[in-house]
Amino acid sequence: MLTTISKDFRWEMGHRLPDHEGACRNIHGHSYRMWVELTGEPDQTGMVLDYFVLKQLVDPLVAELDHAFLCHDTDSLMVNFLKVSDLKAVYVPFATTAEHIAAWFFERLSLLFARMKHLQELRVRIQETERTSAEVGGKL
Numbered sequence: 001m002l003t004t005i006s007k008d009f010r011w012e013m014g015h016r017l018p019d020h021e022g023a024c025r026n027i028h029g030h031s032y033r034m035w036v037e038l039t040g041e042p043d044q045t046g047m048v049l050d051y052f053v054l055k056q057l058v059d060p061l062v063a064e065l066d067h068a069f070l071c072h073d074t075d076s077l078m079v080n081f082l083k084v085s086d087l088k089a090v091y092v093p094f095a096t097t098a099e100h101i102a103a104w105f106f107e108r109l110s111l112l113f114a115r116m117k118h119l120q121e122l123r124v125r126i127q128e129t130e131r132t133s134a135e136v137g138g139k140l
Helices: 051-065 076-085 098-113
Strands: 002-015 028-039 070-073 089-092 120-129 132-139
Touching: 002 051, 028 051, 028 098, 051 070, 051 098, 070 076, 098 120, 098 132
Parallel strands: 002 070, 070 089
Antiparallel strands: 002 028, 028 120, 120 132
16 A cells, blocks of 8 residues: 655755845745655555665755755855855755755655655655745656
C-alpha cells in the first residue's frame, strides 16, 4: 500500500531579490522550514524510509545553507561584497525565491532518492515566513 511520510527541517538564512520592486530587494533573512515528503511502498520493517536515514541525507544540504547568505550569482553587488568579506555564502544560478529554493531542493533530493526503487514520489515544501510557502513535487 502506498504510504507517505514527511519530516521537517529548519535553518536561518539571508538573501535578497535584487530585481524586486518592493522590500525584498533589501538584504533580509528568514527562519526557513522545509518539509520533505516521500511516497512509496513500506519495506519489510514497515517503513517507507527510516526517519534517521532521511535526516542523514537531508541534513548536509540544510547545513550548507544554515546561517549563510543565498546569493543569485548574477547579483554583482552582493557577489563582490561576499567574496571579499569571508562570510558564509552559497551562490546559485537563480533568483532566491521560495519557489526556486523548493525546486532546487527537489532536484538535489531527487538524485538521492531515485536510487531507492521502492520510492515513487517526492514533495518539497519551503516555508519562508509564517504565512508563505512554495511546494514542488513529482515522480522519482
